[in-house]
Amino acid sequence: MIIWKRLLPILALVALLAGCIPTQRQLTMERDLEEMKRRLAASERALASQQNQRGDETSNRLETLSRRQAELQANLDALRLEQQALNGRLADFSQADNELRDELSLVRDDLGLKISAIEDKLAKPTAKPQATQAPVAETPEDLYRRAVAMIRTEERHAEGRDLLQRFLQQHPQHSLSVNASYWVGEAYYGEKKYENAILQFQDVIDKHSDHPKAAAAQLKQGITFQTLGDNQSAKAIFNKLVDTFPLSAEAKEAKRRLSSMS
Template identity: 45%
Template sequence: MRQLPLAILAMAALLGSGCMPTEEQLRLQREVLELTRRLDNTERNLRLVQEETAGGVRTRLEALSRSQAELQAGVDGVRVDQQGNQGRFDDLGRADAALRQDLTLLRDELGLQVADLGQRLARLEQAAAAAAVPATPAEESADALYERGLQAIRDRQEPAAGRELMTTFLKRYPADPRAVNAAYWVGETYYAEKAYDKAALQFEEVVQKYGDDPKVAAALYKQALAFEALKDRASARLVMKKLTERFPLSEEAKKAKEKLKEWGK
């Protein structure tokens, strides 16, 4: 295509020689000029396309480079954060292990302290019981032991000491006719200490063990009063009715009827 300018020069030389151009020569000249114009346009458009293409590729390459740099920076940031989190996790793990070890040591120490306190409390309770309960010689008679128990309960108002003496009496002399009375007085000591639940259980033992003994009527009456003190009037009513049915002629039955009438209001 670069031969066209040479053809143009040749055509100009021919015209300059004084020769008259023929119709065919003029037509060729026009075609050459048209081809030259087209060639210039093509070359210009090609340069524009090359420039645009190079610029677009450069722009895309720069954008890709920036994206890659940003992505790398993000990856580096994530890696740094991950390393920091791993460090914190390691610190938390060490702190947790140390805390568990401290808790184990503290639990063991508290366990030893509780065990020691329990032993000391048991020794103190034994010492207090030994100091509160008068000595009961092994050869002491049933009469003497029973009388000492009554004196502790009724005269000296010492329910704990009297309970120990009556319990000893029941262990040594279970077949003695006064055993039912001793068992009843054990219930009375609990009642005097306002341990109404224990009193109710002790009186129930008297009822179950001694059947129709007259002292059972007194045990039923005091058991009903213990239930009343425990805010269990329903149970108290049942026991009072049981008393009036089993021992209708007893003094306790009369008092039970009065209580039932009073509670019925």
């Protein structure tokens, strides 16, 4: 299943950290991730079971379908709670946990997509499967995930950026459009096109100042200036980030970088 492929980087990271003495917080997070994977798998199995129901069902089969839908709704509610808990834990990560925090952010995005898909299926009546089905077109969410994977794990920055720009052209109002704009900036950074990255991050900041990715864009913009050796601009951006998003994990990282630059 797609979700397992998305979680492989998490498992690899946990294996890498196994040589170090794990903190209680890391152990707790690993247990939470295992529980989240179990819940996602259960939800996918329930959803697949629902989709395989056929028309002209007897009253007993309808009762079974209703019960499975109720179970699916219960799983969905549990996933929402997991998502809220994960959002809270991400804000507490220190600089030493940055790699794990970034990977968990992607898991959180994937979890949000899975919740949306389940909600959509619950809202639609179960249809009788057709004898022959046309090839399934790539969904906007699949396109987004494929592009981000190219940038994050495959280092195919230009290809991933092209896909994200196509995503933004085709789905400008999608709930993931701000995330896509941010990852375009990350792709430019990976290509060492630092000026383009700075402008792209500024576009996210200017157009979506109240979105969670605005803080991430501001932090990465400051880091990009640091990479260019412009510490004065980097300090100004980090200070603004601390003032604008004082309670964010990005502000904590900005403070750490400011202290190391003084």
